[in-house]
């Protein structure tokens with residue numbers, strides 16, 4: 001149903017995936033929607049996510065999937081139940097972007113980028129007569145309760161829609177548009193926003209000069225990281241001043257919290273997680289035949305030069321006894337001294353707490369104003385969990401608007417295809 005002159009009006013502030021999906025749900029139900037964004041174009045962070053292949057969601061079993069949201073699981077599970085990973089895949093495929101499950105169980109569009117999906121999506125929104133007001137930076141409300149926006153020249157514009165969805169994102173990668181300035185605007189209205197903190201970010205550690213100059217940028221492949229009893233297999237990358245990458249991000253919430261509390265965190269890296277300590281020991285317990293330590297480790301334990309350098313960082317004089325060497329390779333200690341800043345983090349922890357919202361994601365203190373996406377107080381590892389919760393919360397907020405305006409919901413997607421529907 002397309003909007004008419006008498007349709008109720010909604011403002012969606014923020015044209016990321018949360019705002020755009022909310023706009024789609026509202027427009028399909030016949031609401032006249034305007035999407036406001038401070039940037040000259042929408043979906044910039046989505047496009048950036050596309051540079052890494054656009055990990056849309058994950059194919060793992062539902063209970064395991066929702067457990068990734070840790071403390072926010074009780075609030076997010078019903079939203080994700082209402083828009084499940086297979087629904088996201090079906091929606092994407094309806095826009096002409098086939099999806100596939102990678103070897104890790106992660107789901108990607110076959111195009112392995114976001115631009116074709118975003119293009120098709122924006123065309124659909126155009127057909128649904130969604131309006132876009134770009135280069136409009138939201139400044140809060142005036143004394144009459146109207147939304148206030150300013151453009152780059154400082155000219156201001158006001159709007160008084162029937163309902164508003166805030167989908168302003170977190171504060172990572174601020175050059176893409178989301179910078180967390182909304183925190184102050186909500187605080188002025190008495191909303192207790194949890195401090196924004198980096199999530200899925202790298203860490204600093206005091207590498208030696210040789211590690212910095214020779215190994216920055218080198219990947220540590222097929223490793224396992226252990227911290228506080230949690231072990232994650234994957235990859236990491238040595239940086240100039242620390243370490244980053246998928247396996248690090250997976251432990252980043254615990255590491256960040258430990259560093260905040262204790263000033264540092266001791267991470268252990270298993271350079272050969274595929275080998276039991278006994279098998280590794282058998283490989284190391286052979287004559288060195290005059291080989292240098294590096295050559296021996298490369299040949300006997302198949303360690304990469306960066307792996308060997310990591311051993312030397314932990315123990316400059318490498319242990320001569322095979323048992324001690326095997327122990328070190330299975331658990332190289334690395335002391336992390338700081339978390340990388342929010343500006344370079346993949347995502348943001350903190351935000352609007354669920355306690356400030358009703359079950360439709362409406363702010364209890366500001367009736368008619370709903371919140372969605374990364375600006376809500378939840379965090380999750382990489383793996384598609386960020387976009388899944390972003391989409392699901394955008395849809396939930398839009399349905400909340402429809403309920404408040406007493407407008408029936410129009411179905412968002414076709415039934416998921418049998419190829420993507422899982423048990």
Ligand SMILES: Cc1cc2nc3c(=O)[nH]c(=O)nc-3n(C[C@H](O)[C@H](O)[C@H](O)COP(=O)(O)OP(=O)(O)OC[C@H]3O[C@@H](n4cnc5c(N)ncnc54)[C@H](O)[C@@H]3O)c2cc1C
Nearest residue numbers: 014016017018038049055138168169177178373374386387
């Ligand atoms: C490098 C990188 C890679 C990523 N890869 C993945 C991935 O593969 N899989 C995954 O699940 N997630 C990934 N993410 C995370 C994912 O992109 C975000 O979680 C998602 O974009 C959040 O969507 P959102 O709509 O809540 O916010 P955003 O996408 O940040 O959109 C918010 C919008 O609000 C606008 N805005 C902000 N403040 C104002 C204001 N005051 N006035 C007007 N407009 C404003 C911004 O310009 C922006 O357009 C990645 C993130 C990064 C940085």
